[in-house]
Structures are given as C-alpha cells and as structure tokens.
Amino acid sequence: MLDRPALLVTSATHALEMAAVLLGIGAGDEVIVPAYTISSTANAFLLRGAKPVFADVDRSGNIDPAEVARLLSRRTRAVVPVHYGGHSCDMDHLRTVAGSIPLIEDAAQAIGAAFRGTPLGTFGACGAISFHETKNIGCGEGGALVFGDPSLVDRADQIREKGTDRRRFELGLVGRYTWVDVGSSYTLSELNAAWLSAQLEELPRIQSRRQWIWDFYAKELEAPVERAGGYVVRGRKDGSPNGHLFAFVFRSGAQRNHFIGQMGEKGISCRFHFTALHTSPMGRKLHDGRALPQSERLSECLVRLPLYFQMSDGDVDRVVTTAVEVLRTV
Numbered sequence: 001m002l003d004r005p006a007l008l009v010t011s012a013t014h015a016l017e018m019a020a021v022l023l024g025i026g027a028g029d030e031v032i033v034p035a036y037t038i039s040s041t042a043n044a045f046l047l048r049g050a051k052p053v054f055a056d057v058d059r060s061g062n063i064d065p066a067e068v069a070r071l072l073s074r075r076t077r078a079v080v081p082v083h084y085g086g087h088s089c090d091m092d093h094l095r096t097v098a099g100s101i102p103l104i105e106d107a108a109q110a111i112g113a114a115f116r117g118t119p120l121g122t123f124g125a126c127g128a129i130s131f132h133e134t135k136n137i138g139c140g141e142g143g144a145l146v147f148g149d150p151s152l153v154d155r156a157d158q159i160r161e162k163g164t165d166r167r168r169f170e171l172g173l174v175g176r177y178t179w180v181d182v183g184s185s186y187t188l189s190e191l192n193a194a195w196l197s198a199q200l201e202e203l204p205r206i207q208s209r210r211q212w213i214w215d216f217y218a219k220e221l222e223a224p225v226e227r228a229g230g231y232v233v234r235g236r237k238d239g240s241p242n243g244h245l246f247a248f249v250f251r252s253g254a255q256r257n258h259f260i261g262q263m264g265e266k267g268i269s270c271r272f273h274f275t276a277l278h279t280s281p282m283g284r285k286l287h288d289g290r291a292l293p294q295s296e297r298l299s300e301c302l303v304r305l306p307l308y309f310q311m312s313d314g315d316v317d318r319v320v321t322t323a324v325e326v327l328r329t330v
Ligand SMILES: Cc1ncc(COP(=O)(O)O)c(C=O)c1O
Pocket: 010, 011, 012, 013, 014, 037, 038, 040, 041, 082, 106, 108, 109, 129, 130, 131, 132, 142, 143
C-alpha cells in the first residue's frame, strides 16, 4: 500500500464520494455495485445523480464478475468491487470484464489485505479504506483514498480542501490560495491522524493476532458449521486476507436467529451484517426487481463471531466451545 499515493480523509464514505467526483460521474450514468454492502457504496454515486445498479455476490460476499458482465451497458461509468471481510474479489476477472471502464475499489474492510501480492485498494483508478472504529485499525472516524492512477492525486487534494489549491500554497508554489474546483471538507483532523499513526505502527502485530484468531475459529468450527448445513465464509486461495471478520452462513434465517439468540443468552454477542441494498427501503426505489439470491441469503443467514485484537486465548476458547454447543441445537 505504501508505495502508492494515498490521502487521509474523514471516512471511507467520503473517499468514495471523492472518487465519484474525480471520475466525473454524474446524471445519466450507471455504476455497478454489489447488493451486499453498506449504503455508502451506492450513495457516493447517487449523490452525483448517477444510478447504482445492483449486482449479486458470490458465496464469500464478493461481487460476481459474470454478473458484472451481464449488467454492463453503454451508460456504465464505473464498477465498484467491495472486498468483503478483507477477502479479495477476483481482480483479474473484474479487470478483464470491465475493460476500459474504471474500477473504484471499496476496500473499507481491507487494510493490509492483497490479491496475488498486490495490496487491495490499488487495482482500480482509486480505492477507499476505512479507519472507522469497527475496522482492524481506526481513529473513531477516518479513511484514506488510495490511488492506482497517480494522475488523480492533485485534483483529489483540491476536492479534499474545499475545492481550493491550499496545498499548493502550503508548499510555497502559489502566493495565496483560492477556489479552483468543486470540493468539500474531507481532510482527516491532525488529532485523528495522530491516533491513527500509533495504530499504523502496530498494524503487523494487530493483523497477525486477528488472523490467528480467524484461523483458530476456522479450524475448530468449520466441521460443526457444515454439520449444521452451513459454510464458513472463506477468501480466495490467491488472496492474502487480514482477519477482519469471521462469518458463517446458515441454511435459513431461522437457524441464524436461533444461533444469535442462544449465543446472546450465554453472554456472547454475535452479529448479522448488511441488509442487501436492493431489499432496503431506499434500494427498492432504485432496483429493477431482479432477484439477487446470494445477497439475499447472506442478509438473512450470515452471522459474525466476536473478533478483536484484545481477545485473550481464553475468550477465543469460550466463543468456540459455546458456538460448538449451540451449533448442535440449530
Ligand atoms: C464495505 C464498506 N464500505 C464503506 C464503509 C464506510 O466506511 P466509513 O465508516 O469509514 O465511512 C464501510 C464501513 O463499515 C464498509 O464496510
């Protein structure tokens, strides 16, 4: 990641909004986004007057390149892969399918993860990383816009600085700064940046602990989950994940809700995740009615186990023992 330019910004949501401005996306354009994601992935383009077109995902929650190929139209101006849980999308396939249409990566969950050795966020024109408190490292609210295309950086700097050339002024390149472009206030505060900087130094230690917990969960729980008819959400063999989240998918929503309820009664909080956008009140207004079965299944049947850096080995053991016990009852 560090060999590519990046700008610290106020959130991944704002990084995506900046990407939409940078790529000149506007009214009449279509942008293909996965249905299984957060509202920000679609809102960034909706705010510019473009239409998000929802694509289904695969078993791991990542956009399905074959579906992208079907949805491409002469209005398509960008494709937005989300690397769900830090597991890489099939970037080779997506690049082939998208051709000259830019990719904007929503790598909000993917700090430090890679596809075939290349960091996620750097494949497309630009990519968004999140430093929200729920991510592997964070500063409350924060993010980065990473550039696969370095020619976008100067303009991005102006958009981030209220549409001014203040950065050029700070570098002594102009005598005063002025309004030069459309923009907003997307710069991460120094206080947040300082907080983040300490965590960046600890990133390798944080990632390796998280991945250790992920591997342990997978080793102990894959068989019991499969006996219950479900599967563990796994990444691609050619991806290097970051231990962001451990999730599995049941056969039915009833099983998933029973599991969450029983774990909760035993003092362990497990969470579902996204509501597929095309089924949400806003998404229904935009969607053409196609069923997106895998996104719908993940909405109803996916559960995440607790996974955070400070978990002790004892905490991890307790989650596993309790999950095995509850899985026998679903
Ligand atoms: C896939 C995805 N995209 C975007 C975001 C938005 O990130 P932020 O909270 O930094 O705006 C999130 C946050 O959870 C996310 O999971």
